[in-house]
Amino acid sequence: MNGVLVSAWAMTVIVAVRYLATSGLFAWLTARVRPGHYAGLDRQIRSEIGWSLATAAIYGVPAGVVAWGWQERGWTRIYTDPHALPLWWMPVSLLLYLFIHDTWFYWTHRWMHRPAVFRRIHAIHHASRPPTAWAAMNFHPVEAAVVSLLIPALVFAIPIHVAVLGLVLLVMTVMGVTNHMGWEMFPRALVHSRAGNWLITASHHHRHHEQYRCNYGLYFRFWDRLCGTDKGLSAP
Ligand SMILES: [Zn+2]
Numbered sequence: 001m002n003g004v005l006v007s008a009w010a011m012t013v014i015v016a017v018r019y020l021a022t023s024g025l026f027a028w029l030t031a032r033v034r035p036g037h038y039a040g041l042d043r044q045i046r047s048e049i050g051w052s053l054a055t056a057a058i059y060g061v062p063a064g065v066v067a068w069g070w071q072e073r074g075w076t077r078i079y080t081d082p083h084a085l086p087l088w089w090m091p092v093s094l095l096l097y098l099f100i101h102d103t104w105f106y107w108t109h110r111w112m113h114r115p116a117v118f119r120r121i122h123a124i125h126h127a128s129r130p131p132t133a134w135a136a137m138n139f140h141p142v143e144a145a146v147v148s149l150l151i152p153a154l155v156f157a158i159p160i161h162v163a164v165l166g167l168v169l170l171v172m173t174v175m176g177v178t179n180h181m182g183w184e185m186f187p188r189a190l191v192h193s194r195a196g197n198w199l200i201t202a203s204h205h206h207r208h209h210e211q212y213r214c215n216y217g218l219y220f221r222f223w224d225r226l227c228g229t230d231k232g233l234s235a236p
């Protein structure tokens with residue numbers, strides 16, 4: 001029993017430190033690249049950090065329990081020998097995890113924009129106006145729980161190499177922060193390219209924070225385009 005508690009606690013600390021380090025890095029970068037961009041937002045940023053640290057525990061506990069079960073009980077389909085499955089499975093599983101995560105996020109996000117749910121839960125996230133690099137995990141605890149359960153559940157269903165899982169978490173962390181940063185760090189040549197038409201970066205998610213009922217996706221514009229909710233790019 002003790003081991004599982006230690007693991008849950010350790011994972012909470014890891015998620016909190018990961019948040020502070022990543023958001024801190026991109027906030028520092030913002031101060032250098034766009035001086036004054038967050039001027040007057042001190043109160044909002046304090047609130048973003050407070051909710052995000054609460055979210056760290058909600059992300060950390062299920063992740064810690066699953067990590068403990070993987071190590072101590074042989075739970076999950078996370079594997080460490082790269083040759084346990086064909087090598088092509090690595091990029092395929094990366095895309096599959098990102099696509100399933102994106103699908104989960106798109107539909108739960110649309111649900112959170114129903115007026116009653118929005119008022120009670122999702123309004124916290126939209127209090128970031130304009131969002132900053134600190135807003136990546138600025139969620140009401142219910143939203144944090146909805147967001148956090150997918151990846152720990154997926155590792156029971158779909159085999160993934162531990163390094164690919166690390167990559168999924170890296171993409172999730174970096175895109176979560178940079179999509180809220182308030183400016184576009186990717187070159188125009190990518191954002192406005194054919195690939196850019198299918199990818200979500202700050203230019204896309206910023207418009208969600210401006211207009212609310214559009215651009216719900218996480219990584220890809222697939223569902224927004226299919227469902228007619230894609231309202232193009234903002235110029236953050
Ligand atoms: Zn957002």
Ligand SMILES: [Zn+2]
Binds near residue numbers: 113122125212
């Ligand atoms: Zn929203």
